[in-house]
Amino acid sequence: MSALTFRRPDGHIYLTAERNRTEGWIYDHWIGVQTKQTVMEGGLAYVDMLRAEPCPKLLNDHQxxxxRFLEANDWIAQVWTPLIIQAGLRYFAHVLSPGIFGQLSIKDLHQRIGTQFEMQFFEDIEAAKDWLRSLPN
Structure with missing residues (x-):
C-alpha cells in the first residue's frame, strides 16, 4: 500500500489517500473542515494516483x-469529474459524514455527477467495502 498525507499550513492532517492493491481501490479519508483549496489539492492528487496506476474504485470516507464543502462542488463537477473518469474511475463508494451539512454537500454533488459513474452512499465503512468487493476490477 502506498499512502499520501495532506496537511494544512498549521500542520493538521486534512486528508490521507491510500492505494490498497489487495482490495483494488484507493481509500480517501477526509478529516475536519474542508475548503475549496483542500478539496482541489486532494482531488488532483487522487487523479495523479489514478493516472500513475489505474484503479476503477474509490472508497471516499467522510466519517x-x-x-460542508458546497463551495467546491462546482469545481468537482466541472473539473475533477471529467479528469477522474478519463483516469479510469468507475465506482465511487461514499461513506457519509455524521453531520447534516456534509451529507447535504455530497447529495448536492451526487445530483451533479451521479450519472457519470456508479456512486453509492453508506453509513458505515464495512458496507462500502463490501459493495466495492462485489464489483469487477
Missing amino acids: ELVG
Whole structure:
C-alpha cells in the first residue's frame, strides 16, 4: 500500500489517500473542515494516483469530515469529474459524514455527477467495502 498525507499550513492532517492493491481501490479519508483549496489539492492528487496506476474504485470516507464543502462542488463537477473518469474511475463508494451539512454537500454533488459513474452512499465503512468487493476490477 502506498499512502499520501495532506496537511494544512498549521500542520493538521486534512486528508490521507491510500492505494490498497489487495482490495483494488484507493481509500480517501477526509478529516475536519474542508475548503475549496483542500478539496482541489486532494482531488488532483487522487487523479495523479489514478493516472500513475489505474484503479476503477474509490472508497471516499467522510466519517471525520466536519461541516460542508458546497463551495467546491462546482469545481468537482466541472473539473475533477471529467479528469477522474478519463483516469479510469468507475465506482465511487461514499461513506457519509455524521453531520447534516456534509451529507447535504455530497447529495448536492451526487445530483451533479451521479450519472457519470456508479456512486453509492453508506453509513458505515464495512458496507462500502463490501459493495466495492462485489464489483469487477
